[in-house]
Amino acid sequence: MAAAAIVIIAFAIARSGSSDKVAGKPQTIVVRDAKPVGGVRTLKWKRGQMIDLTVKSDTADEVHFHGYDVHKDVAKGGTVRFHMRATIEGKFIVELENRKQTLANVEVVP
């Protein structure tokens, strides 16, 4: 009896979760004074989609997309674009490497 009640509650909770918003579209991060405008956002893609992330920076540094381990130098006032297939699931940070400043969290979900 109790077990049945637990299963029903679990089922209700499992169903109630609204599916997370998966971006799946191009995203842009603007960096001002070496910080991301609007704070550190979490950007989501589904595995298999194309990640399309552009960083516009007023600060010269190296942008490091962790996990996928792509490094790109950005000039002062310059732009870099990460365009690649989302092949690795997980949570990764995109960072201004030398300033150790996180620009965004990227989540690639199954």
Added chain:
Amino acid sequence: MRRRLAVTAAAAVAAALAAPQAALAHGIVGKQDLPIPRWLFAWAAAVVLIASFVGLASLWPRPRLERVRARVLLRSPAVLEWLCGAVGIAVYGFIVYAGFAGTQTATANIVPTWVFVVFWVGIPFLSLLFGDVFRPFNPWRAFGRASGWVLRRAAGGRMPEPIAYPDWLGRWPAAFGVLAFAWVELVYVNRDDPSTLAVLIVAYTVFQLVGMSLFGEERWTRNGDAFAVYFGIFARLSPLRWADRALGVRTPLGGAPALEPRAGTVALLCTMIGTTSFDGFSNSTLWSGPNDMSQHLTNTFVKLGLHQEAAVQGAYTVGLLMMVALIAIVFWIGIAGMRTVGGGESAPALARRFVHSLIPIAAAYVVAHYFSLVAYQGQAMGYLISDPLGHGANWFGTASATIDYNVVSATGVWYVQVAALVIGHVCGLVLAHDRALVMWSRPSQAMRSQYWMLAVMVGFTSLGLWILSASAQ
């Protein structure tokens, strides 16, 4: 003047806002786990609750694990012990050397990955499967035994007797040691710096040598060597037992009831669970998102006059201690409840009687939180052993190896995490039930005492699941 103050204050706030969570995640880790989705969280919690009720109704009426003996499989010669000790000392020496002589880039030097992944997490995994594998290789014990042997030889048998180890001290040095290591791992900003780690390793060695020379190698290692005690506790769950140069097999979990409940053991187990919990919790948005707990605490410390870096460390120290305290409080509530069933034991005595049932919970937390670290970051050893100092060497031809993040999928990691917590939960209940049967002569009394333990275990397992889940992140 006022304007300057305002500017300074604004700068402080800006700096505080800029202190990102990533600055406090390991620099050596390139990928973090995705939180477990809500549906899996709900189902896992349901399985835990049902398993608990079914378990309570169908468990055995007589204790089964209290007097487990190991059956000896094979014996090893004494020379093997010396050989393992020598290997332990050689590896230790090399790691310290690499810390000082190697590159100071965390990812290119072998030391951070060795300390935080292979040593701290890898050995518990091995201990759960194969028993106390660390003991023969323990460099501090080997060094203590070797130097003791040399000194006894030199002194011609006129060595002073070691001091009797005080009862009240018990495992407290190990509990503080585990807390200190966790502080370095989770709070200290320079934790990934190879030479800093080497200095800390040497400092720990000095502490161990003093302890061993005062109290004797064996007595000190069993109480005061935080790592030997920590790994040895996990080894008690293993079906393999190494002792007196013999390898034996026993029922899994069979080593746990024999844990001598010396002073400090409850503190040690609560520290083990609490520090691992904080590792997960400190990644949650509740702790390190915008406008969260760590931010408020950091601002408080800045107002008290600490500079930014010290304030962040202060906030994380408070968080770490609060998590350990929370675990201790939940356990004590369960113990206090159990006292109401009768039997006349004091709360501390009851706590010591049941502390071994926390070992599977601690193990489950470690597996759930660190499985992916071992699976992914463990692969870094592939290139680090070829170029341990980061100077461009290629000793084994593997220096250009990389980490394959697809070796386990996110879904695979979720299932391992949930399975670890559920299995740990059931094992904890089994151990507590077995002990209750010894303590209370009437099975009905034993049963009632276990409702309290059940509540504690459900609390810990739910906390573990919640920390891993999307609702916490």
